[in-house]
Ligand SMILES: Cc1ncc(COP(=O)(O)OP(=O)(O)O)c(N)n1
Ligand SMILES: Cc1ncsc1CCOP(=O)(O)O
């Protein structure tokens with residue numbers, strides 16, 4: 534996927550999945566196919582337990598499966614892995630490489646996403662031409678990101694009211710029951726982990742979320 538296609542895919546994206554490698558279950562490929570059939574638009578392998586050689590192997594698998602479904606895929610945290618795999622997107626948190634450093638290493642092509650946890654960080658990300666999307670959260674405390682305090686729906690309302698020019702996603706503790714409140718607060722795009730990774734039927738779980746998001 535070239536960078537224009539990646540940015541077009543991002544513009545349409547509503548449902549973003551971060552998944553662990555499912556090494557204990559050994560079903561990453563099958564799981565990804567199911568989630569993507571269910572309507573996931575963007576997929577990211579987010580697994581802090583992987584050594585870099587295994588991550589490189591698995592990123593190739595993610596790239597191949599995402600391509601079969603026309604989905605965008607993103608590397609988390611590591612510009613070296615993004616460079617080596619030619620990833621169309623990369624995600625960096627506030628504690629990861631700063632945006633100019635990512636662009637120095639990777640150039641203008643990859644879609645670059647940024648985590649934000651306050652109105653100031655969201656405004657900074659929105660004003661930065663080098664940032665393609667940003668995420669706001671965690672809305673609720675979540676075992677998937679221990680130690681990171683909840684920002685709450687009020688921050689989401691505040692960000693939505695600022696009418697960002699940059700695509701942005703809500704993240705953290707979102708599931709199908711909470712989705713309505715997230716949409717009411719003004720988000721149009723969401724990132725989930727457990728709502729799909731821990732679902733007994735990942736395809737159905739993804740579809741339930743995607744059907745409630747705008748086309
Ligand atoms: C799409 C997306 N949004 C947010 C994050 C979180 O990034 P970060 O704050 O750097 O935390 P870690 O994921 O690195 O633990 C993300 N990875 N992806
Ligand atoms: C990576 C990350 N960053 C903020 S919240 C979060 C994890 C969200 O996981 P879940 O959807 O399982 O609550």
Ligand SMILES: [Mg+2]
Pocket residue numbers: 609610624625626629
């Ligand atoms: Mg990070």
